[in-house]
Amino acid sequence: MEAPKPGFLGNLTPEQENMLEELKKRVAEYTEKRVAEGMELTEVQKELLEMDSMYLRFLRGRKWDLEASYNSYIETAEWRRNFQGIGVDNIDETMIENELKTGKCFMYKYDKRNRTIIYVRPRFHDPNQNTTEEMDRFLVWMTELGRKMLRPGVETGLVIYDMNGFGLSNMDYTQVKTQIRILESYYPESMGLTLIVNSPWLFSACWRLIKGWIDPVAAEKIKFISQAELTQYVDPDNLLKDYGGNDPYQFTYETVEERKATGYIPPWEMSWATEWRQEEKAKAEADSPTE
Missing domain, CATH: 3.40.525.10 (CRAL-TRIO lipid binding domain)
Known part of the structure; x- marks a missing residue:
């Protein structure tokens, strides 16, 4: 089995590990705030919040810019909820x-x-x-x-x-x-x-x-x-x-x-x-x- 590529799970630098944890922390804080405001999480949304690989996709995709990764993740979460008025998770x-x-x-x-x-x-x-x-x-x-x-x-x-x-x-x-x-x-x-x-x-x-x-x-x-x-x-x-x-x-x-x-x-x-x-x-x- 091939070793993970740099920037993927199993092959992160200490700095990347810290960025992953910080992104997860900030997303969790945002999610808690939105839930307190009355937002309901779907099962898929709950699953995605637990996936380190999903956070890393945004970090890699935004060139390891933490602020850009956070903003992109939140924008995506809102887009998923509002897509075409039905939400991504409700497409069948x-x-x-x-x-x-x-x-x-x-x-x-x-x-x-x-x-x-x-x-x-x-x-x-x-x-x-x-x-x-x-x-x-x-x-x-x-x-x-x-x-x-x-x-x-x-x-x-x-x-x-x-x-x-x-x-x-x-x-x-x-x-x-x-x-x-x-x-x-x-x-x-x-x-x-x-x-x-x-x-x-x-x-x-x-x-x-x-x-x-x-x-x-x-x-x-x-x-x-x-x-x-x-x-x-x-x-x-x-x-x-x-x-x-x-x-x-x-x-x-x-x-x-x-x-x-x-x-x-x-x-x-x-x-x-x-x-x-x-x-x-x-x-x-x-x-x-x-x-």
Whole structure:
């Protein structure tokens, strides 16, 4: 198993340890004040308050500026509560079914570093097909799902952008800007690596513009590679056949209502995504003191 990178849990300098504790203290004080004012915490919010890895994402994302990290964390907490008038934690699958049906983005299995793999296929994106509100909800829901899929000790995901079949009719600069803003502002340091494959020449002009909108540190984590190189990052047994791997899985989607009759299982409920969580739960219960 690889040693943690600098700035991650298990590899912090004394100064970084102190900054982590100070950020946690300040967030706790703010939260206590808001609760006293009548704010109710969701179970997810309570969980996030206990996650050192979440605080560290903001510290790394804000270049270890404590004040900026604190302000960003609080801004994110308020954004989560107020998102689209429903709150991030209240988005459910029925609110994004039109987007899921497109097949433009889904999660499936893990890479060699145990990072969740997110496949993005822009050829299935039609800027005029669904509302911008649903597109934004879809982005947030998928990002939240990715967080829940993280295995113990893993803090980031791997994104594979398949540009095969991409045309200018799929290009949506407004949505790209929104995605960058949401991910950089509210989910800093969530993506460990983005691999772009099958990129046509016409995307090069689009990329020159898009790259200028991305934080330079984040931009360094984006690589253009050949499809054949994907096996350097993903074990062939965990990589889809469509991308040179051995797994024959093809993404399809059925709504919550439709699957009641068919028994369809979405990828995030398949064994690859659930078995390790069941094992962790069983381990935690076994380690818990009995009365």
